[in-house]
Amino acid sequence: MSLFDAFAISASGMTAERMRMDVVAENLANADTTRGPDGQPYRRKEVVLETVPGQSFSDALAGAQSSEPPAGSVEVSAIVDDQSPLKRVYDPGHPDADAQGYVTMPNVDSVTEMTDLITSSRGYEANVQALNASKQMFTKTLDLLR
Secondary structure, three states: OHHHHHHHHHHHHHHHHHEEEEEEEHHHOOOOOOOHHHHHHOOOEEEEEEEEOOOHHHHHHHHOOOOOOOOOOOOEEEEEEOOOOOOOOOOOOOOOOOOOEEEEEOOHHHHHHHHHHHHHHHHHHHHHHHHHHHHHHHHHHHHHHH
């Protein structure tokens, strides 16, 4: 595994975590959106991550035992709608209330979103630390070759 592979793996992790943070921000921004462009309440979105094809954990483990391991980067494979049920709130004065006075609200929970935000932020920080460690190793290697 070259040092540049380590940079690529950390960079792909940082990109994936950044996408997760963007989706959490979108979810929080639309937590009270009862009518979107399609006329339906906003549905919470989730990011689906996967390893680059051919780079499973078993491949990485086998590669670690050989002299030429494959890179194990991650990518965003999809952004999907959360299919959990939408919330119904009694608010007869709301413009989107039905005949019984209930408003269908998005399935966004701010506690869940903040937990996801903290998790993705910590993942991003871990990838930054891994990138810095790779950079330091690269610098030390260049110093040794002088």
